[in-house]
Amino acid sequence: MTVSRETGPLFLGIDLGGTNVRAGVVDDSGSPLSRVEQRTHASRGPESGIERIIATARAAVAAANLDMEHIAAVGLATPGTMDIPGGMLLHPHNLPGWDNVPIRDIVAENLGRRTVLQNDANAAAYGEYWAGGGRDVHSLAFWTLGTGIGSGLIVADMIITGEHSHGSECGHIIIEMDNGRPCATGQNGTLEAYSSATALVLRCWEALEAGRQTVLREWLAGDEELTPLMIASAAESGDELADELIMETARCLGVGTVSLMHTIDPAMVLIGGAMTFGRHGTKLGRRFLERVRQEVRVRAFPVPAARTLIDYATLGGDAGFIGAAGCARRELRLESLRA
């Protein structure tokens, strides 16, 4: 293992998304030493996309004033579907055309470093567990709210990746079995059909079509696109409908959280992702979190309801590459334990 004299081993984390690829060097305590982001241009296909990944990775190492040989190992986080132990992308919905790509070995070969593959939401969860809001707990459930709902579950440093690389896909748990709302996956009644950005926007359109009074009708007159941010702004300005829709999003997330608590009973639940309504920084962010907590208090068993910490994640968009680096670090440590 390559060890920097000052900081212990260094790791390179790469977080590949359909829109952007972000990479950074991370030290042994989980602090990023650099951070580089570029467009993925995923739709141009895997060949040019992998070039972007490699360029971003090299740029991140250079930005930390390091050479690749200073990197002990590389962690790569990607969207699914995938075969995590096999190092393969299978049919990644957000990377159209990247089917059956042995991405782990391609990246390893190009960078000349041992590379570890992980699912993106799992990596972000591991980042929060290692170096973010969950750094002091033994087990963590993590939600990432965006277009869909990702999640990651960590128990005693084990990432619940599952037997078919489909573990911790908790956005798809069923919260309304009959007559549930439709989800983009084709399933009905999943958490994602209630608490994702997609669901929020869809419900808002339904309310508009039903004639509900809201300032959003005016805001949309200029051919604007309806976004969660716009709904949040409306809620912050006192719009009743917008507030109701966002609180309903929180309520349903609370229901899903209760099911997770009955399953892995984590020490902490963290909420991250693009759709977090200003986190603690705004009144709406605080009310959203309080609404999740309230649903948990009402529905969970008394002991976990009282003791499980529920809060916002702290690493923001860096959670993915920091966690990917952490996964690489974890793998090397497990190997040295086994040896």
Place this chain on the structure above:
Amino acid sequence: MTVSRETGPLFLGIDLGGTNVRAGVVDDSGSPLSRVEQRTHASRGPESGIERIIATARAAVAAANLDMEHIAAVGLATPGTMDIPGGMLLHPHNLPGWDNVPIRDIVAENLGRRTVLQNDANAAAYGEYWAGGGRDVHSLAFWTLGTGIGSGLIVADMIITGEHSHGSECGHIIIEMDNGRPCATGQNGTLEAYSSATALVLRCWEALEAGRQTVLREWLAGDEELTPLMIASAAESGDELADELIMETARCLGVGTVSLMHTIDPAMVLIGGAMTFGRHGTKLGRRFLERVRQEVRVRAFPVPAARTLIDYATLGGDAGFIGAAGCARRELRLESLRA
């Protein structure tokens, strides 16, 4: 560790229930060498109950023609609520009056053997994982259908006990968030409110009161108590209502199973407990299982839907004490790994 010359170390498993306590000596491969069952008389309180536990444990050792000194360690499975690492019963619903009993240390002291405490459903899951239907897989979700719904989750030999000893309580996950059926716990819309024996009987009463035609109306005329077994007999005799109710029980269990698959993505899901409708041995048992599988095929992601094994558990009522013994064995093995 005490090692029998022929079989490796031997373990004593004890499965404490509200009605009966069952104990047996189990060898290092998970085979029971003896099995003794007595009434718990739980309502007489913990003092006399613990006497029953100790007497049953000693009888199980004697029945295997052994002395207590041949036993490497004791595993004790009990209902919750409990503090598993602390070795305490807290407020066990099925053992009224047994609040805050340090049962692990009491049993250890009385038997003079190292004792390990585990939740009863978790122990049964571990029994199936170690020596039953799950012996060949790496991860397992286990349902035990009875008055309520217990469950146990095992991933890579780790029992998901949770941060507050409330892990693997998957009978309480929410499958119908709004207007869900009431559960004995006071919560609505939980899996237990749909797929437990209690739920089956309650739904049958509702159908009777609603005037549905069924042979059960006749059978109940003689002041009989309505039981799941009676409903199963009616279904087997071709009664439409009874069949419909049992298939609905299976459908909802399938929904809960899908949520577990999205969470831990196990290699296998096993169904055990008192209410398993004859398992493979009857047409109804086979149809019940097929109905669970069908719901999973429709609702889960394609890869886990195709690959996750769903079947009946194989150890029956012995799963608890065998698994408890397995938990004791596991603890000693972890200790020797750490040493």
